[in-house]
Amino acid sequence: AQKITQTQPGMFVQEKEAVTLDCTYDTSDQSYGLFWYKQPSSGEMIFLIYQGSYDEQNATEGRYSLNFQKARKSANLVISASQLGDSAMYFCAIKSGGGADGLTFGKGTHLIIQP
């Protein structure tokens, strides 16, 4: 079974600061993918970034980067230069290598950006 642990239930960050959201995972699969999703208060799930278990470089997407440390089984999300619109729930998720496998989500981190 796969498991995601997000240890920060809530975070307050000043606007324009960088923020790191923690995610550790557990899996027995050799091939897997790690995903981050954003859920604003309106409820939709927005895909942010993906990291494959065999990817040698950390993934980046605009202001989002993923600090992937395979030996530690961690996949932390880094948001640079935070904005008020970044306030939301953030979920880390893992999926094994099969195309039809479902995502296993963590409990999420509620990020609040303060002006």
Added chain:
Amino acid sequence: EPEVTQTPSHQVTQMGQEVILRCVPISNHLYFYWYRQILGQKVEFLVSFYNNEISEKSEIFDDQFSVERPDGSNFTLKIRSTKLEDSAMYFCASSEWRSNQPQHFGDGTRLSIL
């Protein structure tokens, strides 16, 4: 940009009634999923669907649940006899055939069981 669409956005149903939640996945996607999120909790996987059959299902997806792709565009989740604990947000998602492609989620259907 293509998106997953779900209808209705909010469904209120009496306990014991059947409910059908509808989804239109992104047109060139081959894998379809249903998830649920009970208020204030994490998102939970229910079922995945590929090539017109269920690929994987979780323990939550018991005999009360079924999925169907009745035509080339729609993907439905049916709950036969709803219970109070079925109240949740239900998300449909779809992805391309490659395993490293993200699952794109719809905006969800909020199901309220009275």
